Amino acid sequence: MTRVLITGFAPFGGERVNPSWQAASLVAAEPPAGLAVTAAELPCVFGESLDALRDAIRADNPDLVLCLGQAGGRPGVTVERVGINVDDARIPDNAGGQPIDEPVVPDGPAAYFSTLPVKACVAAMREAGVPAAVSNTAGTFVCNHVAYGLGHLIATEFPHLRGGFAHVPWAPEQVPDGTAPALPPATVAHGLRALLAAAARTPAEQDLKVTEGATH
Amino acid sequence: MTRVLITGFAPFGGERVNPSWQAASLVAAEPPAGLAVTAAELPCVFGESLDALRDAIRADNPDLVLCLGQAGGRPGVTVERVGINVDDARIPDNAGGQPIDEPVVPDGPAAYFSTLPVKACVAAMREAGVPAAVSNTAGTFVCNHVAYGLGHLIATEFPHLRGGFAHVPWAPEQVPDGTAPALPPATVAHGLRALLAAAARTPAEQDLKVTEGATH
Amino acid sequence: MTRVLITGFAPFGGERVNPSWQAASLVAAEPPAGLAVTAAELPCVFGESLDALRDAIRADNPDLVLCLGQAGGRPGVTVERVGINVDDARIPDNAGGQPIDEPVVPDGPAAYFSTLPVKACVAAMREAGVPAAVSNTAGTFVCNHVAYGLGHLIATEFPHLRGGFAHVPWAPEQVPDGTAPALPPATVAHGLRALLAAAARTPAEQDLKVTEGATH
Amino acid sequence: MTRVLITGFAPFGGERVNPSWQAASLVAAEPPAGLAVTAAELPCVFGESLDALRDAIRADNPDLVLCLGQAGGRPGVTVERVGINVDDARIPDNAGGQPIDEPVVPDGPAAYFSTLPVKACVAAMREAGVPAAVSNTAGTFVCNHVAYGLGHLIATEFPHLRGGFAHVPWAPEQVPDGTAPALPPATVAHGLRALLAAAARTPAEQDLKVTEGATH
Numbered sequence: 001m002t003r004v005l006i007t008g009f010a011p012f013g014g015e016r017v018n019p020s021w022q023a024a025s026l027v028a029a030e031p032p033a034g035l036a037v038t039a040a041e042l043p044c045v046f047g048e049s050l051d052a053l054r055d056a057i058r059a060d061n062p063d064l065v066l067c068l069g070q071a072g073g074r075p076g077v078t079v080e081r082v083g084i085n086v087d088d089a090r091i092p093d094n095a096g097g098q099p100i101d102e103p104v105v106p107d108g109p110a111a112y113f114s115t116l117p118v119k120a121c122v123a124a125m126r127e128a129g130v131p132a133a134v135s136n137t138a139g140t141f142v143c144n145h146v147a148y149g150l151g152h153l154i155a156t157e158f159p160h161l162r163g164g165f166a167h168v169p170w171a172p173e174q175v176p177d178g179t180a181p182a183l184p185p186a187t188v189a190h191g192l193r194a195l196l197a198a199a200a201r202t203p204a205e206q207d208l209k210v211t212e213g214a215t216h
Numbered sequence: 217m218t219r220v221l222i223t224g225f226a227p228f229g230g231e232r233v234n235p236s237w238q239a240a241s242l243v244a245a246e247p248p249a250g251l252a253v254t255a256a257e258l259p260c261v262f263g264e265s266l267d268a269l270r271d272a273i274r275a276d277n278p279d280l281v282l283c284l285g286q287a288g289g290r291p292g293v294t295v296e297r298v299g300i301n302v303d304d305a306r307i308p309d310n311a312g313g314q315p316i317d318e319p320v321v322p323d324g325p326a327a328y329f330s331t332l333p334v335k336a337c338v339a340a341m342r343e344a345g346v347p348a349a350v351s352n353t354a355g356t357f358v359c360n361h362v363a364y365g366l367g368h369l370i371a372t373e374f375p376h377l378r379g380g381f382a383h384v385p386w387a388p389e390q391v392p393d394g395t396a397p398a399l400p401p402a403t404v405a406h407g408l409r410a411l412l413a414a415a416a417r418t419p420a421e422q423d424l425k426v427t428e429g430a431t432h
Numbered sequence: 433m434t435r436v437l438i439t440g441f442a443p444f445g446g447e448r449v450n451p452s453w454q455a456a457s458l459v460a461a462e463p464p465a466g467l468a469v470t471a472a473e474l475p476c477v478f479g480e481s482l483d484a485l486r487d488a489i490r491a492d493n494p495d496l497v498l499c500l501g502q503a504g505g506r507p508g509v510t511v512e513r514v515g516i517n518v519d520d521a522r523i524p525d526n527a528g529g530q531p532i533d534e535p536v537v538p539d540g541p542a543a544y545f546s547t548l549p550v551k552a553c554v555a556a557m558r559e560a561g562v563p564a565a566v567s568n569t570a571g572t573f574v575c576n577h578v579a580y581g582l583g584h585l586i587a588t589e590f591p592h593l594r595g596g597f598a599h600v601p602w603a604p605e606q607v608p609d610g611t612a613p614a615l616p617p618a619t620v621a622h623g624l625r626a627l628l629a630a631a632a633r634t635p636a637e638q639d640l641k642v643t644e645g646a647t648h
Numbered sequence: 649m650t651r652v653l654i655t656g657f658a659p660f661g662g663e664r665v666n667p668s669w670q671a672a673s674l675v676a677a678e679p680p681a682g683l684a685v686t687a688a689e690l691p692c693v694f695g696e697s698l699d700a701l702r703d704a705i706r707a708d709n710p711d712l713v714l715c716l717g718q719a720g721g722r723p724g725v726t727v728e729r730v731g732i733n734v735d736d737a738r739i740p741d742n743a744g745g746q747p748i749d750e751p752v753v754p755d756g757p758a759a760y761f762s763t764l765p766v767k768a769c770v771a772a773m774r775e776a777g778v779p780a781a782v783s784n785t786a787g788t789f790v791c792n793h794v795a796y797g798l799g800h801l802i803a804t805e806f807p808h809l810r811g812g813f814a815h816v817p818w819a820p821e822q823v824p825d826g827t828a829p830a831l832p833p834a835t836v837a838h839g840l841r842a843l844l845a846a847a848a849r850t851p852a853e854q855d856l857k858v859t860e861g862a863t864h
Contacts, residue, residue, distance in 0.1 A: 013863070025345075060224020069864065070864075072863075075396055075397045076394020076398075077392070077394065081734070081788075082732050084784070086863030087861075090862060090863060094720065098859065099766075100858065100859050100861070101754050109757060109758055109759075110730065110757055110758055110759035110760060110761055111730070111733075111758035111759035113732075113734070125431075126392040129388055129389050130388055131392060131393065131394035132392070132393075132394050133394040135785075136785040136788055136792075137784040137785035137862070139784060139861065139864040140729075140784055140862055141861055141864070143864055155776070167864050172346055172399070173345050175292070176342040176345075176347060177292070178291050178293065178347035179291065180291055180397075181291045182347055182397075183398070183399070183400075184400065184403055187388065187400055187403075190800075209749065210748065211737060211738050211748050211790035213737050213748075213787065214738060214785070214788055215661070215720075215738060215739070216717065216720075216786060216787040261452060285648065286648075287647075288647075290648070297518070298543070300513075300568070302514075302545070304566075304644065316641050316645070317551075317639070325543075326514065326541055326542055326543035326544060327514070327541075327542035327543035329542055349562065350517070350520075353646070356513075356645035357648070359566075359647070360648075383648050390460075423533070425532050425533070426532065427522050429519075429520030429532070429573055430573065431503075431523065431573040432502075432503035432504075432506070484746070508823070509826065510826065558806075558825070561824075563824060563825065563826035564824070564826050565826040568837065604777055604831070605777050606778050607724070608774040609724070609774070609779065609781050610722070610723050610724020610726065611727065611781065612829075613822070613830075614779055614829075614831070615830070616831075616832065619820065
């Protein structure tokens with residue numbers, strides 16, 4: 001039985017809900033066959049989020065970690081290819097922190113690539129009928145902070161672990177006026193189950209050799 | 217019991233499905249309380265679509281008609297405010313017809329406003345958690361042809377009838393790469409049930425007096 | 433020499449400039465060959481805008497009228513096909529007026545089509561290297577109010593006149609952060625000169641028979 | 649006199665022009681005060697593009713390098729914060745090469761941050777009235793290949809050099825139907841002159857401390 005830790009964030013930026021935590025909870029409540037899934041809600045706070053992630057990894061001792069965040073405006077679930085070593089907060093985090101061009105990890109490498117098979121994860125979600133794509137930027141807020149930080153935790157403290165980050169769209173209740181894309185958390189969770197099953201059976205080095213690149 | 221006729225279109229433009237017919241079928245299969253709902257699939261063909269609509273109205277003798285169409289790229293369900301008297305087909309219809317700047321009804325009025333309470337319909341869908349908005353253009357393809365044609369049928373042949381047009385987003389299966397918005401037909405159907413209930417209890421003249429305007 | 437009246441609006445919605453008036457002024461300052469162009473700035477106010485338009489038409493006695501408005505978010509110059517008989521103001525106008533679902537002209541027809549050769553106008557702008565398209569909605573704010581109102585003035589007071597409405601994108605200075613499209617007023621003016629030349633030589637009935645339709 | 653090398657790409661993806669080369673040529677033809685600017689057109693080919701860049705740097709011995717690429721769909725000029733060590737080609741390059749998930753530099757670091765003062769560059773362009781923003785992804789095609797490769801050249805062969813990458817929008821002639829943003833190359837060049845002047849006078853370590861972050 002593959003042990004999976006899935007995380008989502010607390011609401012931020014004035015929102016009442018965070019679809020990443022909604023979806024993570026649904027997946028943990030109804031995990032895909034063969035996977036034991038534990039969900040942890042991370043504070044949307046620079047620093048504290050990574051402390052909470054480290055604690056959850058220690059507590060759960062998972063084989064696989066999937067961290068989720070909200071990407072309002074993106075139509076599908078986007079699996080992040082890379083986290084970069086910079087915090088540049090357009091808005092304050094939930095503790096009022098607003099670092100500008102600070103490293104996530106001083107003297108850390110410029111970036112960490114995901115150790116999930118990002119292409120296989122995307123293909124599995126599409127197969128399950130859920131819109132998905134590879135993303136080449138997790139931004140520079142707490143999501144990227146965790147995407148990079150997870151890479152650093154794996155590289156420096158949990159070498160047996162594999163993991164990565166994915167963004168989920170707004171939930172319909174967050175865009176009542178229909179001016180931006182949204183997907184119901186239940187639809188997202190359905191896709192995430194397929195993602196996790198693919199990640200569990202596919203080492204990153206054996207990811208699908210299909211292009212999911214972007215010209216810019 | 218209010219009798220409702222709901223229509224959707226056959227797939228067009230190379231698509232395998234049409235989410236308007238998917239949603240219409242779901243609503244007819246599970247109508248909202250107090251409404252008897254019949255669904256009819258209209259051909260995506262200039263002319264024939266309106267003949268089929270007239271036949272369905274005659275056969276069903278509804279109190280209320282809601283015609284649906286696919287609006288790929290729109291994030292929410294959009295209730296059309298108006299249909300205009302022009303056919304200008306960017307792509308051929310399903311019979312190869314491609315009229316350019318032809319009137320839907322020669323010598324007909326320039327446009328017909330919907331006789332649905334468009335604001336109440338939008339508010340009801342939002343209340344039900346489904347992204348929705350008023351739209352001021354149904355385009356100039358078969359959707360607008362039916363939006364205008366329904367207005368003309370009501371004005372000239374079925375004066376007791378009320379009705380209008382709404383566009384639904386792509387279904388997730390139509391945008392697997394997540395590059396455009398999509399909503400599951402089940403989510404759309406949930407919103408349409410709320411729309412129909414609002415339309416049934418609200419004459420157009422008593423529509424909500426809230427702005428849903430657009431600066432352009 | 434064809435006499436042309438070109439109008440733009442005063443800034444609205446908190447903007448310091450209105451690119452429609454910027455472009456209109458440039459065209460009047462450097463009109464296309466064979467056209468005498470007068471520019472008039474209309475107040476962005478329901479009612480007053482049409483009074484000012486009527487006064488300008490009486491004063492200038494043009495053969496052709498082109499009314500311009502700002503459409504922030506649209507990438508190109510969009511020639512409006514139709515104006516509809518409804519005022520539905522998402523924001524107050526510059527006199528604080530905010531009509532909701534009020535007719536532009538009580539008991540007036542549901543809509544007026546432009547009497548410009550919209551397809552020839554678009555083709556001419558593209559030929560001049562300026563992005564352009566036909567639009568099927570001028571919105572429901574003061575722009576549509578003038579698009580419809582101009583049609584009504586032509587139909588009821590100035591039968592010899594031809595005219596229509598076009599929207600222009602934001603100017604670059606209005607979107608410094610590059611999150612929405614913009615075109616320099618000089619580029620827009622270059623396109624408008626081509627538009628006016630095409631409109632002057634092409635009666636609406638002899639418009640190009642090319643599709644510029646929209647599926648929605 | 650600060651020596652600047654500015655590069656743009658040959659057209660690709662079926663385009664007749666590449667606005668990056670158009671803008672680079674305009675800047676070289678009319679450089680900002682105090683800067684001597686040489687322009688070089690790079691082949692849109694993995695590998696060859698970096699060979700050509702190395703040759704141009706050796707030939708010109710610049711103090712500053714600005715590499716430009718086309719980002720169709722982006723409204724403004726976007727200064728890239730980072731290049732990542734992966735080639736993932738959605739379309740073949742101009743020599744038919746289409747690497748999938750190959751490193752730009754085997755065993756190279758995961759990413760290189762730009763050594764331009766990206767915030768000062770963006771602020772300078774906005775000051776000059778040209779829409780601009782910081783971007784956190786140069787994609788995974790030849791643009792990112794050069795963005796990363798330039799970082800590697802600076803880190804390993806030209807330590808005195810500073811440089812980075814910026815994307816420019818489509819030129820108007822590339823989107824005649826107005827369905828996507830565009831800026832005239834002359835407008836872009838005007839912005840790039842301001843960018844280069846800011847880059848020349850501002851070491852990266854003394855970049856503006858303003859947020860230009862993205863939540864995702």
